[in-house]
Amino acid sequence: MSLLDILRVRAREGRQTVAYPDGPVKLPERFRGRPTLDASRCPDGCERCAEACPTDAVGPLGAGAGGVGLDLGRCLFCADCVEACPEGAIAFTRDFRLAARTRGALVVQRDEALLAEALGQKLRELFGRSLKLREVCAGGCNGCEAELNACGNIQFDMGRFGIQWVASPRHADGLVLTGPVTENMRDALLRTYEAIPAPKLVIAVGACAISGGPFRGSPAVRDGVGDLLPVDLWLPGCPPHPLTFLDGVLRLLGRVQGGREAEIVRLPQATSESRAAAGALKGR
C-alpha cells in the first residue's frame, strides 16, 4: 500500500459531498418526507387513519379545534395511515424540510412547507459561523444517532458550515437530544445540559425526543423532552434524514432561507386487500 494507491481510490471515488444547499437534492423515489392532509376528502365521523396510526399521530382534532390533524411530533412516517385511508386524503411528499421552532407548528392540517425561522440577530452572530453541538442519547434506538453521525461524514459534511459534534458539553453551544428520555438517563441529560455554557440551544431530534415515539406511555420513559429543557428547534422523523437535520440547523442559523415546492410521492394506494392485510392483526 502506498500513497499512490490511496490517491487512485480517491480519484475513482471522486467528490462525494452532496450538492445541498446550493444544488439539487437527490432522494430515493419512495422517500417519505413531509405528509400532507386534504381534510376536505374526509367523510364525517371517519377515523380510519386514527385507528391505524401506531402513535395516535393523526385523526380528528378535539372538539373546538375542528378538522383533521397530523402531529409530526408523533409521526413515525410509517404510512399505515395512507394504507388505511379510503379517500386518499393523506399523502407523503418528498419534502425533507421538516423543521419547526415551536411544538405546535408540527401539527399538519394541509399541504404547507415547514421552514423554521432563524434565531434573532444576536444569537446568529454568536453561532452563525461556528456551532458546536453535544449530542445526548436518552433511550434513542441508534437510528437517530446513526443519522446524526452521518451528518458529519464526507457526504453531508456539516463541518463545511462550521457545525461540529464535540466531546464535552463544556465545549458546546447546544445540546441535541435523541430518545424518549428514559428515567435512567434523565439525570445525566439534565447534568449535561447544565454543563453547557449559556447562551445555549436545544434541538430535539426524532419522534422519541419530541413525544416518546413508539415508547410513549411506558413507565420507564418520560415521553420525550416535555418541559425538561427549553427546545429551540424540533426535527421530526423516525429517524430524520441527515438532510432534514442539516436543513433545520442551517435555517435556524439563517444560512438557508426560502425554498422550492415539494414533490409529491405516490405511495401504493390503499386497496381492499391491503387494508384487510393491514387490519388483520390490529385488533386493538
Add this chain to the structure above:
Amino acid sequence: MLELTNATAVSRREIPALAADAFRSALGDALRGGARLGALFGREGAAGEAILTAVVNDDGVGASRVVEARVRGGYPSLTSEWPEAQAFERELFEETGVVPEGHPWLKPLRFPPRPGGEGAASIPGAYPYFAVEGEEVHEVAVGPVHAGVIEPGHFRFQCHGERVLHLEIQLGWQHRGVEELLRGGPTKRTLSIVETIAGDTTIGHAIAHCELLEALSGGVAPPRAQALRGVALELERLANHVGDLGALAGDVGFLPSASFLGRLRAEFLNATAEICGSRFGRGLLVPGGVRFDVGSEAAAALAVRVEKAVRSVQAAADLFFDAPSVRGRTDGVGVVAPALAASLGLVGPAARACGLARDVRRDHPSGIYRFAYLPAVLAQHGDVFSRAWIRLLEAERSAAFVAQQLRSLPGGPVRVALGSLAPDRLALSLVEGWRGEICHVALTGADGRFERYDVTDPSVHNWLGLAMALRGEQISDFPLCNKSFNLSYAGHDL
C-alpha cells in the same frame, strides 16, 4: 425437553414443566451436548411460584428445545458452570426476584424503574462497582454520556499504568420497557416498537417478529416477500459492516478508508430506501409479507448498484488492511480465545472471528435461507483484525446474495392476510442479524394475545466478550476494541 424448529410454534401444554433441580440438570445436559442458551425468562405463576422458560438452540441438529420449571424462591444457578447464562439469570433475578443460587455476580442488568420509585437516576453513585486495590492502581470511569454520538452506558476500568486489569461494563441507561409494552399485543403499535428495539437492526428484529406471528397464525409469507426480506436483511448487514470498517479506520486514525467507507455505507442504506423509502427499512416488513414490491427493472438496477458499491468497499478496505500502521493496531489486539468465546456464548461476527461456526442462516434457516445457502465466514485469531476481516468477507457474500436474489425474484404477491393468533402457544423465531443471533419468544394466552414476549438481542450474549477482550490491553485500545464489537445498548437494555 420439547423440540421445535426456528419460526414454529408449539402448544404450551406439551412443554415439560420440571422441578428446579431437574430443570437445571436438563439444561446442563443440553449445554454439555453442544447446545447454546437462546433465551431464559421468568414470569409469575400461581401461589407465589415463578415459572421459568428456557430455550436452547442446538446448531448441530438445526433445532431448538424448550423446557419450563416451577420454582419457589430460587434454583441452582446455571452460570456457576455455564457463564453464557450470566446475563439471563441477572435479568431473571431483577424481574422476578427468583434467586439463581450460586451465581457468581448477581449485579443489576437494566435498573427497571421500581413502582412508585424515582427511577434509577443515581445508578453510578448508588452501585458498588468492582474495584482493584493496590499501590499505583487507578480507576477510569467513562459514561453514561460518551465523547461521540453514541448510546449511553458506563465503563469502569481498573488500570495499572496503561494496562487494563479489569473492565466492568454497566448498562441499563437505555431501558425503555420494550417487553412490558409488547405484552398484551399485538396492537397497532407493536411493529413500530419491534422496529426500534435496536434501530440499526430494524430489519432483523422485524423479520423475527413477523415470522413469529406467521408461525402463530399458520400463515406463510409469499416467496417474493421472503426473498425481499432476505435482500433487506443482507443490505442491513452490508450497511453496518461497511460502516463499522470505516469507524475502525477512524479509530486508528487511518482517514482515507474512514472517509470512503463512511460514505459507502450510505449506498446500502439508500438501496434499502429505494425499496421502502426508509434508510433503515422502517415500514418495509409487515406480518404476512412486505409492504413494498420492487419492479423487475428497479430490481436489476439495484443489483448493479450494490455490486458497484461493494467493489468500491473492497478498494477502500484493501487500503485499510494493507497499511502497516493499521495492522500494528489491530493484529493481536483485544483477543478473545476460542474456548472463552464458547463459554461466554458469543454469537455473530464476534464468535466467527474466534473460529466458532455459528450462523442462524446456516444452522437454523428460515424464510429465503432455506433455499439460498450462505456460507459461514470464519477467522481464527479472535482479535480486532479478525473481527474487522470477518466484516469485509461477510459484506462481499451478502452483496453477492443481494444481487442474485434481486435478479431472480419469484413472481406472485408480496403480502397475504394473516388469520388470528393461536391461543396457548409458544412460538420461537431466530434471525441472524448483523450482530448475531436475534431470538424472539412469544407465549400466547387463552385470548391469542402475547402473555409474554421475550426479546434477546445478540448484544446480550456479547457485551461480556468485550469486557474480557480488554484484559491486559492498553486502555487506549478501548475505542478500537469497542468498535470491533459494536454492540447495541438499546437492544441490551430493551
